[in-house]
Amino acid sequence: MANTYTQIYIQIVFAVRGRKCFIQEDFREEVQKYMTGIVKNKKQKLFAVLYARSCAHVD
Template sequence: MANTYSQIYLQFIFAVKGRENLIKEDFREEVQKYISGIIENKKHQLISIYANPDHIHIFLSLKDLSSPISQLVKEIKVSSTNFINEKRYLDTPFYWQEGYGCFSYSKSQRDAVVDYIQNQKEHHKKKSFRDEYVEFLIKFDVNFDQKYVFEFYDDKTD
């Protein structure tokens, strides 16, 4: 019987609704573990994950090509939202913003992407999420309109 084989490296980036700093250090790892379980149950391989207070980076190897990427992201966002709210980690309801970024990499870039994600805490001491995300869009030659790039509020500091 023939099998289908693939090695597709993808990084997903999406933000907390309103860019609120709601993912607190005291439950960040639990959220990451929960999302890891979703990815594993979908038969993909998680390579790296880091939940910043206002956004998340997920780097994985896409293994099961039978369902669309958008369905995987939807599952991660809906399930992790429910998890955070059911655990009552916050006094207010938690939601992810609509939309996400999805960027592909070659095997030779794998270690650099892992290092980048694992060093998010240090990285964001120097660069805002807005600047980071727009740089991704430019680097990957994605046509975009600034007014549709998440909800960035000028009165917030990163």
């Protein structure tokens, strides 16, 4: 079909084994910038990077 496209939204969740609280507050911003940079370098759109103490969500 002409002039059609598809958008696929993917959510990725990173968690450590046993869901231990390894993402420390003072380190979180640095990890967020790193993950954002990876997505932007792949020329993709990033909606959100959300953190809990035991996991990170990339939308």
